[in-house]
Amino acid sequence: MLLLCVESSCDETAAAVVRDGRQILSSVVASQVDVHALYGGVVPELASRHHLEAITPVIEQALDEAGVGIADVEGVAVTRGPGLVGALLVGLCAGKALAWARGIPVVGVHHIEGHILAHLLETELAFPFVALAVSGGHTHLYRVDGIGRYRLLGQTLDDAAGEAFDKVAKLLGLGYPGGAVIDRLAAEGNPDAIDFPRPMLKRKNLQFSFSGIKTAVMNHVRGRDELDQKAVRDIAASFQAAVVEVLVRKTLLAAEQEGIDRIVVAGGVACNSGLRRRFADLAGERELQVVFPSPRLCGDNAAMLGVAGDYYLDNGHASGLDCNALPVWPLEQVRVKG
Numbered sequence: 445m446l447l448l449c450v451e452s453s454c455d456e457t458a459a460a461v462v463r464d465g466r467q468i469l470s471s472v473v474a475s476q477v478d479v480h481a482l483y484g485g486v487v488p489e490l491a492s493r494h495h496l497e498a499i500t501p502v503i504e505q506a507l508d509e510a511g512v513g514i515a516d517v518e519g520v521a522v523t524r525g526p527g528l529v530g531a532l533l534v535g536l537c538a539g540k541a542l543a544w545a546r547g548i549p550v551v552g553v554h555h556i557e558g559h560i561l562a563h564l565l566e567t568e569l570a571f572p573f574v575a576l577a578v579s580g581g582h583t584h585l586y587r588v589d590g591i592g593r594y595r596l597l598g599q600t601l602d603d604a605a606g607e608a609f610d611k612v613a614k615l616l617g618l619g620y621p622g623g624a625v626i627d628r629l630a631a632e633g634n635p636d637a638i639d640f641p642r643p644m645l646k647r648k649n650l651q652f653s654f655s656g657i658k659t660a661v662m663n664h665v666r667g668r669d670e671l672d673q674k675a676v677r678d679i680a681a682s683f684q685a686a687v688v689e690v691l692v693r694k695t696l697l698a699a700e701q702e703g704i705d706r707i708v709v710a711g712g713v714a715c716n717s718g719l720r721r722r723f724a725d726l727a728g729e730r731e732l733q734v735v736f737p738s739p740r741l742c743g744d745n746a747a748m749l750g751v752a753g754d755y756y757l758d759n760g761h762a763s764g765l766d767c768n769a770l771p772v773w774p775l776e777q778v779r780v781k782g
């Protein structure tokens with residue numbers, strides 16, 4: 445099936461054309477980061493307005509780049525939630541309107557479901573697997589038994605890992621969003637320079653907590669004169685090492701507890717080079733298979749919706765035109781019969 449996919453849950457307006465839930469024909473992402481950087485975070489009202497401006501040209505560009513016309517599209521997959529309600533509504537209304545006008549089915553897909561299935565656009569991986577969804581709003585571990593079959597194993601008690609990256613970047617005067625900048629600076633710093641806490645690591649549960657590391661960085665920085673470049677690089681490297689260690693250890697614990705040797709790491713923070721390296725090292729030692737989507741599929745994009753979208757439409761689980769946005773939507777509530 446030739447699917448048009450549309451995503452607008454936060455600050456990226458994205459559209460993609462995906463064939464049979466496996467082949468990406470095009471993937472267009474229009475980011476609003478410059479708009480929100482001025483405010484040091486996403487401003488919901490501005491996000492909605494910019495989605496409105498971008499949605500039609502982005503969809504047209506996705507069709508153009510795929511070399512198809514709207515008449516060729518056989519179904520629409522669109523992010524239904526979770527996210528900013530005003531932002532979600534723009535993509536959802538566009539998707540439903542297109543489907544209605546063309547007389548084709550539409551399905552509302554969970555944003556995190558998109559993230560944790562994105563790798564299937566690039567590689568084969570059998571179910572079940574353990575998924576670490578690590579992004580701006582999530583640090584969640586799931587057991588994934590199939591498309592539409594998710595069990596929450598653990599999550600953060602406070603900040604998401606991406607949020608911690610962004611807050612620490614702001615604290616260091618590195619701008620917003622800061623994950624990628626910290627990643628780059630960390631590569632040139634000493635990860636052992638400062639012994640930041642590894643929260644929750646001693647507890648053998650699957651919960652995370654990142655607000656303590658953020659506070660430790662704040663305390664370390666407070667009262668110091670201007671930080672020189674070496675000091676900033678060392679803080680970035682030491683902070684990143686602490687976050688990475690917690691993410692990796694808890695995910696390995698989840699895999700061990702579930703008796704599963706396949707792990708998927710997804711979401712914007714899965715771009716992090718330190719995280720990728722540490723997982724690769726430990727996976728090698730333990731004969732685990734760890735899969736990361738390529739970076740363009742880690743951050744927000746629409747192509748990632750194609751995997752679940754195709755499956756749901758193929759199996760008769762289209763949404764009605766009354767399908768509404770769900771700003772809060774636990775992934776476990778996505779359930780497919782059979």
Ligand code: ATP
Nearest residue numbers: 579580581582606621623624627712713715716744
């Ligand atoms: P969610 O997916 O939970 O709804 P979101 O869609 O806003 O949240 P994503 O776009 O998936 O989040 O990811 C964005 C986050 O990823 C930001 O917090 C950003 O700082 C972080 N990030 C991006 N690249 C890197 C990197 N190289 N290292 C660490 N963090 C990164």
Ligand code: MG
Nearest residue numbers: 454455456744
């Ligand atoms: Mg974003």
Ligand code: FE
Nearest residue numbers: 579712743744
């Ligand atoms: Fe996301």
